[in-house]
Amino acid sequence: MALNETDLSLPPVEEVREEMLKLYPSKTRRKREKQIIVNDPDSPKEIGANTRTVPGIITQRGCTYAGCKGVVIGPIGDVLHLTHGPIGCGYYSWLSRRNLTRARDFSHGKEKGINYLQYCLSTDMTENEIVYGGEKKLEAAIEEAWNEFKPKAMVIYATCPVGLIGDDIHAVARRMKEKLGINIVALSCEGYRGVSQSAGHHIANNKVFTDMVGLDDTKPTGKYNINILGEYNIGGDAWEIHRIFDLVGINIVGVLSGAVSYDQICNCHTADLNVVMCHRSINYMAEMMETKYGIPWFKINFIGAESTGKSLRKIAKYFGDKGLIDRVEEVIAAEMIDVRATLEKVKPITTGKRVALFVGGSRAHHYQDLFGEMEMKVVSAGYEFAHRDDYEGRGVLPSIKVDADSRNIEELEIEADPVRYNPRLSEERKRQFAEEGFAFKDYEGMMREMNKETLVIDDISHHELEKLIEIYKPAVIGSGIKDKYIVEKMGVPCKQLHSYDYGGPYAGFKGAINFFEEIARMVSSPVWSYVTAPWDQPASPANETSSSEPVAEGL
Amino acid sequence: MLDGTNATVCERTALRINPAKTCQPIGAMYAALGIHGCMPHSHGSQGCCAYHRSHLTRHFKEPVVATTSSFTEGASVFGGLSNMTTALSNIFSIYDPEVVAVHTTCLSEVIGDDLPMMIKKNIAEGKIPEGKHVIHANTPSFVGSHVTGFSTMVKNTIKYLSGKTGETSDSVNILPGYVDPSDMRELKRIAAELGVKITMLPDTSDVLDQPQTGVYEMYPKGGTKVSEIQAMGDAIATLACGDFASKEAAEELEKKCIVPFSLIDLPIGLKGTDTFIDTLRRMAAVPVPASITLERGRLLDLISDMSQYFHGKKVAIFGDPDHVVGVTQLLVEIGMIPTVVITGTPGKRFERKIAEIVSKVSPDAHIEANADIYKLHQIIKNRKVDLLMGNTYGKHVARAEGNLPFVRFGFPIMDRTGHRLFPLVGYRGAMYYLDKILDQLFDKADREVPEELFELIQ
Numbered sequence A: 001m002a003l004n005e006t007d008l009s010l011p012p013v014e015e016v017r018e019e020m021l022k023l024y025p026s027k028t029r030r031k032r033e034k035q036i037i038v039n040d041p042d043s044p045k046e047i048g049a050n051t052r053t054v055p056g057i058i059t060q061r062g063c064t065y066a067g068c069k070g071v072v073i074g075p076i077g078d079v080l081h082l083t084h085g086p087i088g089c090g091y092y093s094w095l096s097r098r099n100l101t102r103a104r105d106f107s108h109g110k111e112k113g114i115n116y117l118q119y120c121l122s123t124d125m126t127e128n129e130i131v132y133g134g135e136k137k138l139e140a141a142i143e144e145a146w147n148e149f150k151p152k153a154m155v156i157y158a159t160c161p162v163g164l165i166g167d168d169i170h171a172v173a174r175r176m177k178e179k180l181g182i183n184i185v186a187l188s189c190e191g192y193r194g195v196s197q198s199a200g201h202h203i204a205n206n207k208v209f210t211d212m213v214g215l216d217d218t219k220p221t222g223k224y225n226i227n228i229l230g231e232y233n234i235g236g237d238a239w240e241i242h243r244i245f246d247l248v249g250i251n252i253v254g255v256l257s258g259a260v261s262y263d264q265i266c267n268c269h270t271a272d273l274n275v276v277m278c279h280r281s282i283n284y285m286a287e288m289m290e291t292k293y294g295i296p297w298f299k300i301n302f303i304g305a306e307s308t309g310k311s312l313r314k315i316a317k318y319f320g321d322k323g324l325i326d327r328v329e330e331v332i333a334a335e336m337i338d339v340r341a342t343l344e345k346v347k348p349i350t351t352g353k354r355v356a357l358f359v360g361g362s363r364a365h366h367y368q369d370l371f372g373e374m375e376m377k378v379v380s381a382g383y384e385f386a387h388r389d390d391y392e393g394r395g396v397l398p399s400i401k402v403d404a405d406s407r408n409i410e411e412l413e414i415e416a417d418p419v420r421y422n423p424r425l426s427e428e429r430k431r432q433f434a435e436e437g438f439a440f441k442d443y444e445g446m447m448r449e450m451n452k453e454t455l456v457i458d459d460i461s462h463h464e465l466e467k468l469i470e471i472y473k474p475a476v477i478g479s480g481i482k483d484k485y486i487v488e489k490m491g492v493p494c495k496q497l498h499s500y501d502y503g504g505p506y507a508g509f510k511g512a513i514n515f516f517e518e519i520a521r522m523v524s525s526p527v528w529s530y531v532t533a534p535w536d537q538p539a540s541p542a543n544e545t546s547s548s549e550p551v552a553e554g555l
Numbered sequence B: 001m002l003d004g005t006n007a008t009v010c011e012r013t014a015l016r017i018n019p020a021k022t023c024q025p026i027g028a029m030y031a032a033l034g035i036h037g038c039m040p041h042s043h044g045s046q047g048c049c050a051y052h053r054s055h056l057t058r059h060f061k062e063p064v065v066a067t068t069s070s071f072t073e074g075a076s077v078f079g080g081l082s083n084m085t086t087a088l089s090n091i092f093s094i095y096d097p098e099v100v101a102v103h104t105t106c107l108s109e110v111i112g113d114d115l116p117m118m119i120k121k122n123i124a125e126g127k128i129p130e131g132k133h134v135i136h137a138n139t140p141s142f143v144g145s146h147v148t149g150f151s152t153m154v155k156n157t158i159k160y161l162s163g164k165t166g167e168t169s170d171s172v173n174i175l176p177g178y179v180d181p182s183d184m185r186e187l188k189r190i191a192a193e194l195g196v197k198i199t200m201l202p203d204t205s206d207v208l209d210q211p212q213t214g215v216y217e218m219y220p221k222g223g224t225k226v227s228e229i230q231a232m233g234d235a236i237a238t239l240a241c242g243d244f245a246s247k248e249a250a251e252e253l254e255k256k257c258i259v260p261f262s263l264i265d266l267p268i269g270l271k272g273t274d275t276f277i278d279t280l281r282r283m284a285a286v287p288v289p290a291s292i293t294l295e296r297g298r299l300l301d302l303i304s305d306m307s308q309y310f311h312g313k314k315v316a317i318f319g320d321p322d323h324v325v326g327v328t329q330l331l332v333e334i335g336m337i338p339t340v341v342i343t344g345t346p347g348k349r350f351e352r353k354i355a356e357i358v359s360k361v362s363p364d365a366h367i368e369a370n371a372d373i374y375k376l377h378q379i380i381k382n383r384k385v386d387l388l389m390g391n392t393y394g395k396h397v398a399r400a401e402g403n404l405p406f407v408r409f410g411f412p413i414m415d416r417t418g419h420r421l422f423p424l425v426g427y428r429g430a431m432y433y434l435d436k437i438l439d440q441l442f443d444k445a446d447r448e449v450p451e452e453l454f455e456l457i458q
């Protein structure tokens, strides 16, 4: 059913869209028109995504470096991360993403590990290097970092100036790797290389794949061995997923890259299945691991209790073992007791309330499941840096035009490993799965799961968000730090879905419970009702008669 | 916590670990937010702008809007003129500011974009609406620190906008330095108490400490108005607070409009505030009201009452240079011993100044500019201190060193709220911080002393 048919107080969605667009100069309007789409779940329309942000528009987006260091590689806590560039880039990406890290995870509990994420390392480039080149300083910095920490591996990130002055960070990394005898991985992830963080994800995937994955062939010990790709342990999500997998008896070889050690990444090609959480940031890795090592992948989602159950069932079915399938059902049944109890508690508060989500490259989709479980209505959603396939589904991949910005990023030519390629699925099983409608390499995208006539907005601008709030008056907005206080100044609570506002976990069953309680708190908080001081309340007989009564009562 | 930190100091020449500074543009962005109706614009790739907005937001817990030229590879090769032109057209049509304050990033600096030329070209082509202003500051991050960026933006605001009518007004200019809205509010209160008419630049109070009203305003009522900035050239004098953040702007105004200035330290602590008030009253030729003297007396009373608890305690301090100078001065006034004093911002004059302040009480203090928090931590490992003072990034050090009492001040504070509400400057600021220091020292003792030494009264 179309959104405004179920809610008569809403204006026609085309009008809302026009409200957002009408202020724009014509060139900007033409661009934004392609990125604001009235949804049709049955046949998703083409959306402009992964294109340049118009200069001068207030955007949520960050840069390639942020996507590479901040998102994909940054969470690996037992390697040293060194930013080559002026101080800012390294400084801002220092502990600012909430990928929680536990030092003891690095040493399997045996010895005390060091959490290197507490350290921000930078070459702190000065004018001298800008003029004469920074390779020498980088080399010296690596040496000094080695002296100080003796890490098992180091990762070096280039920021904007580095590419421009032409430092060859890869040559430096090679030299120092040889000299120090540790793995040193260099990334050309200068901020300007792409239109958003997304370019950085791709660059990071490539390097992690070529320079880490596959270094250690030790066979895993579990009966069922899987990797979770695109899970970054924000607020402890990966730990909750670990807890559930321990209960069902599935061994996680590696998570890319939340709560993970370098050794686990080097060894993760020995798993028998890759399940993908955040499609946007890690699909490249899933594809490359399949081609080179024969590990199949499919999309799952652990955000939402129902979704978690569904994902677990799919994984169990993949392994096809009756014992595992039964065990999964037992765990789901046991975990759902508390989930249902919480839902019963919150639903009277949340049902029917409106929500809009603008975040990331997968969360705007995943979190709709959680809101759906609370019977809240998504009026609009969009990603900050996703591509068309994240909106319209992977079916559109062949028709995506590679533009100049994407062409900058290397597509690796991957071949099957002559020795280690081991297709985990026989042709026979593949056929069986296909017959049963069990999909691999599947991502249907966000649009198919959203209601008709909701608004899908890519790279939402400040102006559009303001209009949206004015018109739809959502009960809660899911977004990030740059929007949070803008939204809240408008009297609407805003849940940060990057940092979780320092709460969480929100994944899995326990996470769902946390989230339900948090959202119930937010939409029922009395704070928004105190905005008008008693003396500014519209005059009413009650106001006039007894001045000592608290007037705000019952608001 | 910080388990990789070595107690042995190896000199580093190339590697910064846990910086005590950040890059220029964020300071420029902050300064621009203190101009009324101003849109800060970051000319470079959008990542820097995203980082700066996020970081400021985490400190103020307030909306921080800014636009960006959103460079991609093309602009990095061919220059940013076309991005700038599109950006200005969008900014004025969509966000309608009075002023756009452009700053550069490393990217536009390295490719050598000529901002004044770009602005002139846009004006010449009629692309800047009548009566609106575009100003700029070059803020290369490979020089100085965020404080430099702040200083340059304030200076250039004056350069672009201040003028002289020839008639001296009855107003004094106050350049408050890179301080919080709560500090600016406090300095304005003191000036009002003295009955001195002032113009403060920048002024982020009523911009970055907005009330919850249910209404969002992109340009809140605060900020120094363009007309006020224009009139700064007619002022009696300029009172510039903080060598690193305010000196250049004061010099610029003197050069441009022949407004004399006094450069003082940030008005932190007893003497710092004394100097501020004494200088201001001389400039405006007004008497100091009893209310101010009473305030001073109450601070002094607090110091004398609690002196035994401050006396002889060793303190490690890090932060921005002007702040650290002020806080070190305050600590000396109350009998504490600044033992390690560092800033991340380069500048030998910081070292000289601190050496002078601590010379009597702590002649062997470790004083270092252009240093980092890793180094500070190493030194603390070798020289026991009783208290750590710095920004949020000190919390790991405090915990690693056995829950060292830790008082946050300066920028950024991302995990506490006090700085949003209460000033560091003025007598009141000093009272508030002394109270915080005592809380930290007493709380630790109350948690850890043997039961028989647990005191009810102190």
Ligand code: SF4
Residues within 6 Å of the ligand: A085, A086, A087, A088, A089, A090, A159, A160, A161, B023, B024, B025, B047, B048, B051, B104, B105, B106, B107, B141
């Ligand atoms: S590139 Fe320069 S301006 Fe941008 S965040 Fe890094 S240091 Fe700061």
Ligand code: SF4
Residues within 6 Å of the ligand: A063, A064, A065, A066, A089, A158, A159, A160, A161, A189, A190, A191, A192, B045, B046, B047, B048, B049, B051, B105, B106, B107
């Ligand atoms: S855009 Fe470039 S300079 Fe800015 S934060 Fe990203 S890498 Fe650093």
